[in-house]
Amino acid sequence: MAGEIPDLHAQERTGTGKGAARAARRANLVPGIVFGGEKEPLPINLPYNDLIKRLRAGRFKSRLFNLKVDGHEDVRVICRDVQRDVVKDLPTHVDFMRLRRTSKINLYIPVEFINEDKCPGLRKGGVMTVVRPEVELMVTAGDIPEKVVADLEGLEIGDTLTISSVPLPEGAKKTIDRDFVICNITAPSALAAASDEDEVTETEVIEQNAETVEGEND
Structure with a gap:
């Protein structure tokens, strides 16, 4: 499992329509909706400051969250859309989709580099340039890998490590067909x-x- 899935706190929105949405924004909240999973859609409000912080951190639409709403069971969700103000470019509405444990989703999984001490290129003074600290993989929601392990053993100056040289976690598949670069070893x-x-x-x-x-x- 990719660490602990972060919690995302929200409130159930009692009203629907433009009036309720405007009232939420005046209260420094961002309205949203949770759909899918063979359940009725659930209108919610998200704290504006928390949402902005997560959006600025990046990858918001590719990360899995554990949604916590008072009066409802926790559920795993992934963002499917963030609507923004056309002038201020600030979030005005967020759509989330519920996920089953067997659902297939695309997520960015961090890359861990090992055996730097066994890399001749680095021992000779070479520099490792990380091209992709994360790789996007298709994974199962109930079995998200913690990391992808990239082995640097034997790499010389001028060598490149690509995704085809890195074993993927069981059940995971890359989302890009081509053999892209993970890192390379360059001369100082x-x-x-x-x-x-x-x-x-x-x-x-x-x-x-x-x-x-x-x-x-x-």
Whole structure:
């Protein structure tokens, strides 16, 4: 399980329609709806400040939440839409979908890098550049993996680690067909700069030799 699924607290909204929604916004709340799961839709209100904080953290529409509403059983939900004010770009309404334990969903799973001490490229002074600290996977709601493990053992400077080289958790599938990069091992900046200088010097020598030959021919 991917750590502990974060709680999302909300209040049941007693009224419906534009009037109730406007009243909620005046009270610093954001109206929303919870649907699916063979149950009736449940109108809710979310604390504005908490919602803004979660939206700014990113990946809000790809994260699983444990929704807690007084008087109702906790339920796992995922956001399906965030409506925003066209002028202020602030949230005005949020749609959530209930999930069964067997539901298939796309979530971002963190990547853990191991065996850095067994990576020749890093021991030689190379630098690991993480391209994807998280990867989007299709997983089962009742069996969400905690992480994806990327093994750095044996990687040299210039090597790249792609998703095809990383074992995925059981039951998980990648959502992108192509073989994308997870990280790469690059030369330290000083070494790279020295290499560039060597190339420039070699080019200058070749050019000078060519000019010398042309002068002799004249």
